[in-house]
Amino acid sequence: MYNVLSELNRTSGVKGSMLVGNDGIIIAADLDARLEDETVGAMAASIMSNVGRALERLKQQSPDRVTIEADAGKIFLSDAGIGILAVVTEPNVNVGLVRLEIKNAISQIKGQ
Amino acid sequence: MGRAKQPKSIDKFQNAVGYLAEYSGVRGVVITDREGLVLVGRGAESPELERYAAYALEIIKAVRSPFHELLKSEIEHLVIKTSHDWLTIAVSVPLMLVVVADRQADDLLHIRITRSLEMISSYVREKYSFSSATDNSKAKNAKSLEAIYV
Numbered sequence: 131m132y133n134v135l136s137e138l139n140r141t142s143g144v145k146g147s148m149l150v151g152n153d154g155i156i157i158a159a160d161l162d163a164r165l166e167d168e169t170v171g172a173m174a175a176s177i178m179s180n181v182g183r184a185l186e187r188l189k190q191q192s193p194d195r196v197t198i199e200a201d202a203g204k205i206f207l208s209d210a211g212i213g214i215l216a217v218v219t220e221p222n223v224n225v226g227l228v229r230l231e232i233k234n235a236i237s238q239i240k241g242q
Numbered sequence: 243m244g245r246a247k248q249p250k251s252i253d254k255f256q257n258a259v260g261y262l263a264e265y266s267g268v269r270g271v272v273i274t275d276r277e278g279l280v281l282v283g284r285g286a287e288s289p290e291l292e293r294y295a296a297y298a299l300e301i302i303k304a305v306r307s308p309f310h311e312l313l314k315s316e317i318e319h320l321v322i323k324t325s326h327d328w329l330t331i332a333v334s335v336p337l338m339l340v341v342v343a344d345r346q347a348d349d350l351l352h353i354r355i356t357r358s359l360e361m362i363s364s365y366v367r368e369k370y371s372f373s374s375a376t377d378n379s380k381a382k383n384a385k386s387l388e389a390i391y392v
Binding site: 165169170172173176177180181183184185187188190191192193194195196197198199200201202203205218 | 293294297300301304305308309311312313314315316317318319320321322323324325326327329
């Protein structure tokens with residue numbers, strides 16, 4: 131699992147990635163030293179669960195991808211089957227490339 | 243007897259909303275205020291747009307705090323994809339633009355969203371002096387956002 135994250139982190143602009151359970155428990159993490167595993171994990175689980183609850187009330191399916199952008203960076207959260215794949219990037223990242231690498235990582239995670 | 247003339251602000255917002263609503267795959271577009279009320283909407287039925295406006299604000303409120311804790315920054319765009327839908331919430335203080343589209347809609351929709359947001363921001367800036375051009379005004383914006391979403 132760590133190898134999958136490490137490979138994903140080689141993408142230009144990616145500051146770190148982690149796989150976290152829907153309950154916020156960290157499954158695997160490979161984050162930049164400035165990012166705390168617990169903070170990112172809790173944030174990822176909290177955001178996915180809050181968005182999921184709001185969508186449920188809107189009679190929508192649960193989210194399989196949530197992207198948040200700000201001037202300090204971007205966060206990509208994706209449903210990876212066994213948990214949530216969270217990827218933190220620089221603000222001016224190649225979004226297409228990051229998405230592609232996330233897709234590859236998810237298929238590897240699901241295949242393990 | 244002619245039609246009652248709409249306020250200029252609503253006309254400008256209608257342009258921004260219309261520009262998005264005509265795009266293939268877009269099902270609804272709403273500009274909402276800080277209370278989750280619909281200012282201008284196009285596409286879906288009115289009650290549906292009201293629900294999207296209200297829940298968009300709920301989502302931003304719920305996500306803002308954990309996001310800020312991590313990146314110490316305010317949310318500009320939030321994109322949610324489900325198996326059928328593509329929901330975008332773009333914050334343009336003191337308003338929000340909400341776009342509901344088919345999941346399979348063309349990725350170029352993102353460019354239209356950015357353009358519409360620029361139209362809204364430019365009008366709001368011109369009219370109410372909200373600006374994101376300088377650090378000073380960014381700090382002011384962050385404070386305004388704090389006031390809006392807390």
